[in-house]
Amino acid sequence: MDLGLDVTEREGWAILAVRGEVDVYTAPRFRERLIELVSQGHHRILVDLEGVDFLDSTGLGVLVGGLKRVRSHDGELALVCTQRRILKVFEITGLTKVFSIHETVDDALAA
Amino acid sequence: MELEIPARLEFVALARLLVSSFAASTAVLPEDRIDDLKIAVSEACTNAIEAHGAADTAERVLVRCRDADEHLEVLIEDRGAGFDLAKLPDHPPVTDPERLNFERGLGIPLIRALVDDVEFSSSSEGTAVKLVMHHGDADN
Numbered sequence: 001m002d003l004g005l006d007v008t009e010r011e012g013w014a015i016l017a018v019r020g021e022v023d024v025y026t027a028p029r030f031r032e033r034l035i036e037l038v039s040q041g042h043h044r045i046l047v048d049l050e051g052v053d054f055l056d057s058t059g060l061g062v063l064v065g066g067l068k069r070v071r072s073h074d075g076e077l078a079l080v081c082t083q084r085r086i087l088k089v090f091e092i093t094g095l096t097k098v099f100s101i102h103e104t105v106d107d108a109l110a111a
Numbered sequence: 112m113e114l115e116i117p118a119r120l121e122f123v124a125l126a127r128l129l130v131s132s133f134a135a136s137t138a139v140l141p142e143d144r145i146d147d148l149k150i151a152v153s154e155a156c157t158n159a160i161e162a163h164g165a166a167d168t169a170e171r172v173l174v175r176c177r178d179a180d181e182h183l184e185v186l187i188e189d190r191g192a193g194f195d196l197a198k199l200p201d202h203p204p205v206t207d208p209e210r211l212n213f214e215r216g217l218g219i220p221l222i223r224a225l226v227d228d229v230e231f232s233s234s235s236e237g238t239a240v241k242l243v244m245h246h247g248d249a250d251n
Contacts, residue, residue, distance in 0.1 A: 024157045025120040054127075056153045057221050061214035068211035085146045092224040093217050094205035 004051065005033045011109050014042035019051035022059035030059065034066040043075025046108050055086050060093060067098065076100070078108050115171035116156070118163035118189075126156045126174050130185055137178045139246040147225040148185065148244055154218035155187040155240040162191025162238060182227070185242040193233040 003026040004019030014037050022030055037045055047063065049055070067077040078100040081087055090096045102108035112133045116122040127149045134145045152174070159172045173188040202216060203209045222229055228243035 021124060023123055023153055024161075025123060054149065054153075056150050056157070057215075057217035058157065060217055064211055065214045071211070085143065088147075089150065089221060092221060097205045098210065 003029055005030065007033075007037065010105075013044045013046050013109060015046045015048060015105060017048040017051060021054040022052060022062070023054065023056050024058045027058040027062050031062045031065060034062065035069065038066075038069045038073065038075075043070050043073040045070055045075070045077045046105065047077065047079050048105060049079055049081040049086055050083070052081075052083070052086055055089060057089070057093075060089060060095060063099065064095070078102060078111070080105055080108055112176045114174050116160075116174060118160045118168070118170065118172055120157070120160055122172075123153055123156045123160065126172075126187075127152045130174065130176055133176045134183055134244075137183060139178060139183055140244055141247075144244060148183075148242065151222045151225045151229075151242050152185060152187070154222050155185075155242065158218060159187050159189035159191065159238065159240075162189045162194075166191045181246050183244045183246070186239060187242075188237060188239045190237040193235050193238055196231055196233070 002020050003022065004017070006017045008015045016033065016037065018030065020026065034045065045066065070077045080102050082103050090099065090101065100111065102111060112129065114129060116126055130152045131145050131149045134140050134148055140148070156172060156174065163170065163172065168190055170190045175186040177184050199219065200216060202213050222242070226242045227245045230241040232239045
């Protein structure tokens with residue numbers, strides 16, 4: 001199962017575009033990529049979930065861990081997501097109160 | 112439909128694909144409810160496969176689906192060491208900074224929120240999770 005993890009940089013943010021399905025099998029690659037970004041000095045990370053077809057609690061856990069890591073460097077981790085089925089898992093778990101979630105990358109960078 | 116999946120993490124995707132295809136073929140659930148079921152199956156199969164890993168057993172995990180009169184039912188059975196639902200740790204509130212120390216433990220709350228009914232039966236010989244989705248567009 002392919003998981004796309006493409007990084008670009010804009011306006012001081014590392015933008016991590018995730019594509020595919022995030023579950024217990026693919027989540028370790030996602031976690032490693034976030035850890036790598038933080039260790040490279042990227043402490044403002046925008047995770048673009050628009051290309052994600054599926055995300056379960058393992059994916060939520062990776063994002064929670066990523067947020068903890070950037071906050072330990074006084075950084076930020078924000079999300080781009082408009083897909084109802086993905087947003088639903090954030091709403092059920094209350095994580096909409098933890099993450100800053102935007103409709104587009106431009107909106108996130110302008111916030 | 113019944114399948115036995117190897118207790119390896121890469122097979123979680125296959126389990127949810129087959130269950131969602133079965134649900135779609137019965138045409139008793141709208142698409143968004145099939146998406147809910149997919150997540151619940153993914154969570155239950157993840158727990159089952161991890162239970163097999165912890166118990167060091169090479170046995171397969173059973174996934175069974177059936178369309179009953181008024182509901183669709185999915186059963187996931189493992190041969191792990193079982194767990195006590197009452198002893199699962201509570202997370203701090205999401206607004207508490209300590210909440211970020213918990214990357215795990217969201218699976219069972221998600222299952223409970225996404226399906227219409229769920230039953231957990233667990234003993235030292237394994238765990239069975241029954242997920243029930245009522246026909247139609249029943250909301251939680």
